[in-house]
Amino acid sequence: MIENGNGRATTIKLAEHRVFSDSFKPLYNQGMSLVEEAAEYLDGDGRAEAKHLSRAGAALYAAESMRLTTRLMQLASWLLLQRAANSGEMTRDQVAAEKSKVRLDTHSPQEQATGWADLPEKFQSLVIRSMRLQDLVRRMDEEIYGGTTVRNEDAEPLTGNPVFEQITLLKTAFGHR
Numbered sequence: 001m002i003e004n005g006n007g008r009a010t011t012i013k014l015a016e017h018r019v020f021s022d023s024f025k026p027l028y029n030q031g032m033s034l035v036e037e038a039a040e041y042l043d044g045d046g047r048a049e050a051k052h053l054s055r056a057g058a059a060l061y062a063a064e065s066m067r068l069t070t071r072l073m074q075l076a077s078w079l080l081l082q083r084a085a086n087s088g089e090m091t092r093d094q095v096a097a098e099k100s101k102v103r104l105d106t107h108s109p110q111e112q113a114t115g116w117a118d119l120p121e122k123f124q125s126l127v128i129r130s131m132r133l134q135d136l137v138r139r140m141d142e143e144i145y146g147g148t149t150v151r152n153e154d155a156e157p158l159t160g161n162p163v164f165e166q167i168t169l170l171k172t173a174f175g176h177r
Contacts, residue, residue, distance in 0.1 A: 024086050031079045031133055035072045038126050042069070049120040057118040064108060064119070064127055071106035071130050078102045078137055096145055104138040 042065060050061045081099050084090040090098070108127055110116060116124070 024082060027136075028079050028083055031075050031137075034126070034129060034133060035076050038068060038072055038130070041122060041126060046120065046123055049123070053118060054115070057115045060113055060115045061119055061123065064113075064123070067106050067108050068127055068130055071108075071134055074103050074106060075130070075133060075137055078104065078141065099141070099145070104134055104141060106134065 046065070050058060053061055078099060081090070081095045081102070085092055085095040108131055110124075110127065110131070
């Protein structure tokens with residue numbers, strides 16, 4: 001807490017300070033690197049490794065791949081919005097309005113799923129790392145913007161095309177309409 005000049009203490013939100021300062025860059029780089037690493041893996045080694053899985057393993061791999069991709073797209077959208085606010089391209093209010101389209105609740109059954117241990121080690125690592133990053137970003141988001149992130153069971157059903165919504169969100173973050 002710091003004193004704000006009128007004798008009253010003001011709480012400093014560490015997550016807000018991190019997102020709206022130069023210390024955001026490592027988090028942004030970490031998130032975008034993970035997106036790139038996952039894309040390369042899924043298009044390359046992951047595709048080859050998935051061919052050697054059992055039928056159940058291949059089904060789990062396919063489902064987890066979709067969850068992983070969705071999770072990483074949502075994280076990338078959130079990171080791009082924060083970067084736009086950090087660089088002054090968008091106001092915090094604009095970011096808050098746009099980030100309401102971002103879902104930070106893509107879950108994964110991980111170790112509880114039958115066949116999880118049969119999945120390629122690199123793939124498991126990507127899923128686990130993406131979940132950790134999502135948890136960090138969700139906590140930061142809740143601290144900065146207040147409230148709690150909508151959970152799957154409380155969420156309204158998607159009425160539009162989720163891919164189109166993500167493209168629109170990314171265009172907004174980059175200032176293209």
